[in-house]
Amino acid sequence: MDTEADLFYRQIPKVELHAHLNGSVSFATMEKLIARKPHLNIESSGTAIRSGQRRTLAECFEVFKVIHQLVDSEEDILMVAKSVIEEFAADGVKYLELRSTPREEAKTGLSKRRYIETVLEAIHQCKQEGVDIDVRFLVAVDRRNGPEVAMETVKLTEDFMLSSDGVVVGLDLSGDPTVGHGKDLLPALQRARNSGLKLALHMSEVPSQKEESELLLDLPPDRIGHGTFLHPEAGGSDSLVDKISKLNIPLELCLTSNVKGQTVPSYDKHHFQYWYERQHPCVLCTDDKGVFCTDLSQEYQLTASTFGLSQEAVWSLSLQAIHCSFAPEALKQKLVQRWAELRPHILH
Numbered sequence: 001m002d003t004e005a006d007l008f009y010r011q012i013p014k015v016e017l018h019a020h021l022n023g024s025v026s027f028a029t030m031e032k033l034i035a036r037k038p039h040l041n042i043e044s045s046g047t048a049i050r051s052g053q054r055r056t057l058a059e060c061f062e063v064f065k066v067i068h069q070l071v072d073s074e075e076d077i078l079m080v081a082k083s084v085i086e087e088f089a090a091d092g093v094k095y096l097e098l099r100s101t102p103r104e105e106a107k108t109g110l111s112k113r114r115y116i117e118t119v120l121e122a123i124h125q126c127k128q129e130g131v132d133i134d135v136r137f138l139v140a141v142d143r144r145n146g147p148e149v150a151m152e153t154v155k156l157t158e159d160f161m162l163s164s165d166g167v168v169v170g171l172d173l174s175g176d177p178t179v180g181h182g183k184d185l186l187p188a189l190q191r192a193r194n195s196g197l198k199l200a201l202h203m204s205e206v207p208s209q210k211e212e213s214e215l216l217l218d219l220p221p222d223r224i225g226h227g228t229f230l231h232p233e234a235g236g237s238d239s240l241v242d243k244i245s246k247l248n249i250p251l252e253l254c255l256t257s258n259v260k261g262q263t264v265p266s267y268d269k270h271h272f273q274y275w276y277e278r279q280h281p282c283v284l285c286t287d288d289k290g291v292f293c294t295d296l297s298q299e300y301q302l303t304a305s306t307f308g309l310s311q312e313a314v315w316s317l318s319l320q321a322i323h324c325s326f327a328p329e330a331l332k333q334k335l336v337q338r339w340a341e342l343r344p345h346i347l348h
C-alpha cells in the first residue's frame, strides 16, 4: 500500500466517517483470502487500483464483484472486519463509522441478520482486545437492489438500532450511482429517518443526478457522501447548494476515490476547494482504502499539500469531523477531550 504520509498526518487523531467494509480490505488481508480460495483464480492485482492508475467508476464496481467473491462466508467477514478496524486504528483513527451491505443469503450462506451480527461481533472483539478505536456501524442499502430490498434492510436496521447497544446508528445509501433512481427508495429512507436512524447518502457522485439530489435533500440526509456534482460549476445548482448550506449538512469527501474513479479530473480540481472556501463542514474520508490503495493519513496529507493547508487547518478539519459524526453527545465530548490532550504533543 502507498502509505507515505508524513509523521504529522499519522500522528494526528482522526475520525473516519465514510468507509465501505469490503472496499477497505488491505492488500495483506486480500492475499490471505486469495490463498484460502485458490479455486477462484483471482489475482491480487484485480482487487486494487494502484498509484497512478485510474479506472472508470463502472470498472470500480467490477472490482467490488471480485472482492465479494473472496469475502463470502462468516469466517471471512469476521476476519476482514477485524483487520479493517485494526488497520484504521493503526493509522491513528480514534473513531470509525464503518458501513457495509448485507448481501443475499445465496451469496454468503448467511442471512442478512447474521451478516450484520458478524460485523458487530468483529467490532465487539476489537473492543475486548483493547484496540484503541470507537466503532459504529451503518447498514448499507445498495441502490441497485430496488425498493423492496431497501425497505427490508431498513426494518432490519431498526431492530439492530434497538438491540446493538448503540453500535448501529444509521443507514447508508450507496451502490452504482448509474443504476436505479433515488425516488423509488424514498419510502424506505423516510421510514429510516422517522425511526431515528441517521442517514448518510451518496449523492451526485456522477453528473445529471440533480433531480434525484433535490428529492433526497428533502428528507433531509444527515450527511452527504461525495456530492461531486452538486455545485453549479459542476453542473449542479444554486438551489442545491443553498439547501445544503442552510441545513449545514456535512459532506464526506474522498479525494483519491474520486480521482482514481475518474469522476474528478485531478486532485486540484476536487470540490473540496469549493465547499471548504464556503466554510461548509467537510470531512475527509477514504471511501475504499483497499481498492484505492490509500489510508486516512494520506488523504489528509494530499488535501493539505494540494490546497496549501497549514497544520493548524488540518487539525481543525479532524476536530470538526467529531461533530459531524453520529456518535452520541457523551462520546463526542470524550473525543474532543482526547484531541485536546494530544494536541500539545503533535502541534508545535
Ligand SMILES: CNc1ncnc2c1ncn2[C@@H]1O[C@H](COP(=O)(O)O)[C@@H](O)[C@H]1O
Pocket: 020, 021, 022, 023, 060, 064, 099, 100, 101, 102, 140, 142, 174, 175, 176, 177, 202, 205, 257, 261, 287, 288
Ligand atoms: C467508489 N464509490 C462508491 N460509490 C457508491 N458505492 C460504493 C462506492 N464504493 C463502494 N461502494 C459500495 O460499497 C460496496 C462494497 O462494500 P460492502 O460490500 O458494502 O462492505 C460496493 O458494492 C458498493 O455498493
Ligand SMILES: [Zn+2]
Pocket: 018, 020, 174, 202, 225, 287
Ligand atoms: Zn462511498
